[in-house]
Amino acid sequence: MATRKGLGDKRARHDPAYLRAKREQYAGRAIYKLEEIDKRFRLIKPGTQLLDLGCWPGAWLQYAVQKAGTEATLVGVDLKAVEIALPANVHTIVGDVTKLNLGRFVDRFGRFDLVLSDMAPNTTGNKDFDIPTSEDLFLSALDIASASLRIGGHFCAKVFQGGRFADLLHEVESRFQQGRAYRCENTRKASREQYIIGRGLKATTARAHAPTTDTDPAPADD
Structure with missing residues (x-):
């Protein structure tokens, strides 16, 4: 599993958003x-x-800490x-999100x-592999959110749009007070990338997905 390639992606070197970020x-x-999305x-x-799954290279954490502040x-x-350097209230952990002891x-x-x-698979160019893998990562993120959010908390995750997209949106709608799909304006035209946002975690969802503690250690900070 991998995340976006960030400023190291040579294919994006002339992209206006890349140049602006740099x-x-x-x-x-x-x-x-x-x-x-935040606006x-x-x-x-x-x-x-805030919990950021698939956080490398750290751009979302850079934005989020500017908005949330140093007390969060x-x-x-x-x-x-x-x-990258981040404020002391930002903790980064090296580990597989699907194996977190919630x-x-x-x-x-x-x-x-x-x-x-913002998790995405290491893409192969084969949509019959890339899209289902992206959908599975989305479901992992949704389950983690359901178990770790406070009641009323929010969720936002990327997914490549495919045959299960309507089902994924419906699943978010069933767990949150509101569920919406959103495609960012600067998404490349050929991309299947979408975001699904859930606002207001339901109490029934929190109870159904309440995590249990076992003896496995939590991952250490990087």
Whole structure:
């Protein structure tokens, strides 16, 4: 599993968003997608406790901490280490998000106000593989959000649109007070990339997905 390639993606070197991100000293062009989503759905405000799944290279954390402030706790998890400097209230963890011990994770950090996921598979160019893998990553992120959000918390995750897209949106609608699909303006025309946003986690969802603590250790900070 991998996340967006960020400023190291040679194919994006002449992309206007890439050039802007480099000029403004952000870790990746995806920061502007989160900014657009946040302005549309008002997900991040001062004090927002936030979990970022697939956080490398760290651009979303850069944006989020600017909005949430230094009093909030922000946590990012990815298979790759985030190498950029971030404020002390931002914790980055190297690990597989699908193997998180959510009971211990919640005990350590508390429940979150917002769970984000920009996770995507290592794409092969074969949509019959890439799209189902993206859908599975989305479902993993949704389950983590359902178990780690406070009641009333929000969720936003990327998915490649395919045959299960309507089912995924319906699943978000069943777990949250509101569910919406959104395609960012600067998404490449050929891309199947979409975001699904859930606002207001239902109490019934939180109870059904309440995590349990076992003996496995929680991952350490990078």
